[in-house]
Amino acid sequence: MTLRRIGSGPLAKEDVQETPPEVQDTDQSMSLRWRLSLLSATLVAFAVGIITVAAYWTVSNYVISSIDDELENQATVMLERAGQPGFYSNVEAEIDTVRAYSQDMRIALAPPGWQYVVGDSVTVPGNILLNQSGSGTQIASTNTERILVKRDDAGAVVVLAKEMAETNRQITALGVLLLLIGGIGVLASILVGFIISNEGLKPLARLQRAVEHIVKTDELRAIPVVGNDEFAKLTKSFNEMLQALRESRTRQSQLVADAGHELKTPLTSMRTNIELLLMTSKDNSHSIPEEDLEALRQDVLSQMTEMSTLIGDLVDLAREESIETSEPVVLNQVLEIALDRVESRRLTVNIDVKETVQWEVVGDEFSLTRALVNVLDNAIKWSPDEGTVRVSLNQLDADTVRVIVDDSGPGIAESERELVLERFYRSISSRSMPGSGLGPAIVNQAVHRHGGALVVGESDDGGTRITMDFPGKPLRSQLEN
Structure with missing residues (x-):
């Protein structure tokens, strides 16, 4: 079982979780x-059993049917001869003649x-009526004989009794032989x-060995694909999973490395400033003018704010990679929420919302809202006083909607428009401004995770244009209108 402990208190009963049956x-x-x-x-065995029973039933019925036909033919011949003149004067000799050819038969x-x-x-047997009138044939069996009674229209009756002991023995031997053959067939089928x-299952064993090797060595190398059967398809699926794991590991390593690099600079600067403040507070001989001391305090606060922003962006970036929510989201409502959140960020900048359409996408509402807030916030930050941020949401085709955000800022050089979507990259003009350089990367990742595309371009008045295309469909109310 799995033990789960919360806090430092004693292990509670509800903290013990049984291992699910499926993983035992x-x-x-x-x-x-x-x-x-x-x-x-x-x-x-099932097939052999059916065949054995069918064969036994068929052969035994064929043998008995053949005996019945033989008895029927002999009885018919005797009744025909009985109708000839002078037959009954020599009836014993006639019966002896028939008995001579069939020694295992009794005749009456x-x-x-x-x-x-x-x-x-x-x-x-009691089920045969000898006193019946008219012609007819009756057949019955005893433990050892097959008995046939045949009468003609004149009233003559022939009774033939054939010994069945040898025949029954042969039929029984046949059944035993068929059963033996069936048993051998079952054993052979097991082998x-x-x-x-x-x-x-050799391909499955090969795949198992490859997976065990990956578990032991932690090497996410592709498994060789052999053939084109179901096991080959399973191996391809494993390779796709390994590729996804490699990419995830690479992203995690890159995130850790970038985060460590980006956090190192403000931490070093903050440590220096804090050490200087501590040294000043302990030793009056190293006094600093009050205005310089206030600037130092403000610098520490600014660095703490920068670190807090950077850590928040790193958390958002990591969260964006792990989001798996997928539900219908009304994009124009998300845009309205984002506009409400940034409306008070900078009152000297106008926000002009042009036309919008009722559009539905499948994804995560929180992620989309954060992405649009980030884009709008950057547009407001870079627009000059009395500048205008222009926002539009238009249907591009039957399955795509386009969101455009234009600002009135200095814009981004064409050579840097692709680079700004990378993590921690900051354009030359923005390096003097506070920020982590993660905002565009978070937005780009959110857009691509929703199946869309993001393009950085130039607005009509020389600022920056962010174009985001999302797949989806218009709402039913929009279609009805």
Whole structure:
């Protein structure tokens, strides 16, 4: 089980969480190779069982049907001969002649109107009625014989009883043989199934070894793809996952490295200033003029503000990478929220909102709001007093909407328009201004995560134009209008 502890107090009962059943140890379960082998054996056993029963039933019925046909033919011949003149005067000899060809058969003949039978004594089962009138045939079985009774229109009756012991023995032997063959087939299917599953699962075993190697060595190298079957597709999916992990690791390493580099400068400067302030407070011989001391304090506060801003931007950037929320968002409402938030940032700059459309995108409302606030905030910051920030949201085509934010500032040099979207990059004209250089990167990442595109250009009055395209669809109310 997994133990979770909160704070420094004793371990509470509710802090103990049971491991979910789906992640519990399953080492004692049967391997996939054996499951496939037993599954194939089960299917083969089922098929062999059906075939064995069908074969046994077919053969036994065929044998009995053949015996019935033989008895029927012999009874018909005897009744035909019984209709010839002088037959009954030599009936015993006729019966002996038939018996000579079928030694395992007993024969009884009842001439028309006779009260007794000629030939062998045959016990007729109770379900056969000898006193029936008219021609007909009846067949019945006892434990050891197959009995046929046939009568003609004249009233003569022939009873034939064939010994079935040898036939039953042969049918039983056939059933045992079929059962033995079926059992051998099942055992062979287990062996063949194990061989086939072993061969078929070799790509999976190879993939497992590659994954175990990755776990041991922490090397996110691509796994070789062999063939074009389902295992090859699974390997390709693993490689795509590894590629995503490599990119995530690279981004994390780059973020840590950039954050460390960017935090180092203000920390060093702040440490120097704080040490100077401490030294001044402890040793009166190193007194500093009051105006310089106030400037030093303001410098420390400014550096703390800069660090706070940088850390906040780093948190936002890291959060942007981990956002997975995906829900319908009304983009024009998000734009209105962003405009409300920046409206009081600088009252000397006018904000001109042109036309907007009712548009819906799929994504994260908080991320989109933060991105638009960042763009609007930068536009206001770089616009001069009495300048104008122009905002528009227009439908570009059936599936795309375009958001444009123009400012009246100095603009960004064409050679730097792509660079400003990189982390921590600051254009030459902005390096004297406070900021972390992460804002455009956060916006660009948010736009791309929502399937859009961001372009930095030049506004009509020489300032900066930020163009953001988002996929989506117009709202139903917009379509109805």
